[in-house]
Amino acid sequence: MAPPAAKPPGNPPPAGNPTATPHTATVANVPVDTRHWIAGARVTSATHAPTATFTDHSPIDGAPLAEIARGTAAEARAAVAAADAAFPGWAATPPAERAALLHAVADGVDARAEELAAVETADNGALLRSHRHGVLPRVAHNFRYFADRLLALSRPDFETRGHTNHVTWDPAGPAVLITPWNAPLMLASWKIAPALASGSTVVLKPAEWTPLTASLLADITHEAGLPPGVFNVVQGYGDEVGAPLTAHPAVRRISFTGSVPTAHRIATAAAAHLTPCSFELGGKSPLLVLADADLDLAADLAVEQYDNAGQVCLAATRILVEESVRDAFLGRFLDRVAKLTRGDPRDEATDIGPSIHPRHVERVDGFVRRALAAGAEALVGGAPDTRLSDASGGNYYFPTLLTDVDQDSEIVQEEVFGPVLTLQTFPDGDEDEAVRLANGTRFGLAATLAAGDRERAARIAARLVAGTVWVNCFYVRDLSAPFGGSRRSGIGREGGDWSFDFYCDLKNTVTAPKGWSDHG
C-alpha cells in the first residue's frame, strides 16, 4: 500500500483570503507564489507547520493577504550557495549580454506594472496612483539605467612615470540585499540592478511586512532569462533568515536599507568576515523656511512630508522657520493640511493612506504621546484616527504638527517614520542658529531649504550636514546622483557609478613600458 501523501508544511489558509493556500495567493487579482526563489526554483522552508509560513496582512483593511514561506538559516545557506555557484558564470557573461538581460527584466516590469502596482498597494498601503505613475516606472528605469551605465563604465587610463594605469570594475561575488517595507520594490530594484549589472549575483531578503512584489520580481527575472542562481529571494524575519545571510562567509557585499539598530546588528555580523556593507538608514531631516522664501511654495513642501503617511526616510520632518514669517507660513500650511484627503490608497482622490502596521501606529503614537506629556502642543492631529481605522480595519494616524518642542527632546531627535512634523523657529537673520538647529541631530540624510535669495541659500546649504540638499524643491531624484546619508543616516553612497564602486572590486592594472617581446 502506498504511504499517505505527506501533508505540506504551513499554516492553514488565512480565513480572509479564500484563494490563499500555503505558498500561493491571489492578491488584487494577481496570483503570487510566496515560496522562496532559490537556484531558479520555488522552494518551501525546511521547517514544518506552524513555523514554515507566516501571514502577510494588508495595511488597508487588516485582511490576511497570503501565507509566506518563513525562511531559516537552511534557506539562507541554500540561497547563498546558489548565488555562489552561479557567480563565476554570471561574472564571465559579457557586459552587453548582462545589460540585455537587465533590459529584459525592465520590459517585464513594464509589462506587469499595473499588477505590480496593485499588489504593492495591497501589501504596503502606499497610494496606488503613486505606484502606477511614479514608482513602477522608476523600478523599470532602475534596471535600464544600470544596464546602460555598465556599458559606459570606464575611466581614462593615466600614466605614472611612463607606466599605464588601467582601472576596471571586477565583479565581487554574491551580494545580500536587505530591504524595508516603505518602498519595497523601488528600493530593492535600485540595489538589485547595479549588483547584477556589476556581475555579482544576488540574494534579496524583502521586509516581512511587504514580501509580495519581490516574489513577482523573481518570476519576471526568470521569464527574462536570468540564469538560475543569479537572482534569489528568501522570505522571512530579519532575525531568522536575515541574520544568517549577513553572517555567511561567502557573501561579498551587503546592502541594507532600514533602521539604525538593525544596521548595528548587520555590521556586527559582517565584521566576522569583513564583508563590505552599504547602509541607507533613517533620517530626521530639516525643512528650513527663510523669511524671504515663497511661503506658498514652502507650505507645499511642508505638506509633501506627509506623503506615504510619513514613512519616507528622506522626509523633512523638522520645520525650522525664521521667526518673522512663522505665522504667515503656518496659516498656509494649516490651510493645506485641512484639504488633505485621507483614506483608501486605491482611491485616486486619496492623498494619505494607512500606516504599515498596527504595531507601527502604536510606535508613532508613543512618540507623540511622550512629546505631548513633555509640553508639546499639537496644532493638528496628535492621535490615531480611530474612526477611520475602525471603519476600514486599516491603520490610520492623523497628520500631525507639534510645536513647543525642545531641540534635545525625543520628538526632535528620533526618527518617528510617521505623519508627524515638528515646528521650531530661529531668530531673524541668525543663520548660525538655523544651521545649529538643522544639523543638531545624529542624522544627516537630507535637508530642504525654502529661500528667496540665492546667495543666502547657497551659503546655508553649504553648511548643512546632509547627503542631499534640496533648495526650493523636494524629492527630485536622479539615479546618477550619489545617494546616502552622513552620520547615523548611513555608510557609503549608492547611485550612478558609486553603486558600481560598491558592488565591484576595483582593480588598477599598472603596465610598464618595458619588457615586451615585441619591443613595442
Ligand SMILES: NC(=O)C1=CN([C@@H]2O[C@H](COP(=O)(O)OP(=O)(O)OC[C@H]3O[C@@H](n4cnc5c(N)ncnc54)[C@H](O)[C@@H]3O)[C@@H](O)[C@H]2O)C=CC1
Ligand atoms: N528607508 C529607511 O530609512 C527605513 C527606516 N526604517 C526605520 O526603522 C524603523 C523600524 O522599521 P523596521 O521595519 O523594523 O526596520 P528594520 O531595520 O528592522 O527592517 C528592515 C529590514 O531588515 C531586516 N532585518 C531585521 N533584523 C535583521 C537582522 N538582524 N539581520 C538582517 N536583517 C534584518 C528586516 O527583516 C527588514 O527586511 C522605522 O520605524 C524607521 O524608523 C524602516 C524602514 C525603512
Ligand SMILES: O=C(O)/C=C/C=C(/O)C(=O)O
Ligand atoms: O525614493 C527615493 O529615491 C529614495 C527613497 C529612500 C528611502 O530609503 C526611503 O524612503 O526609505
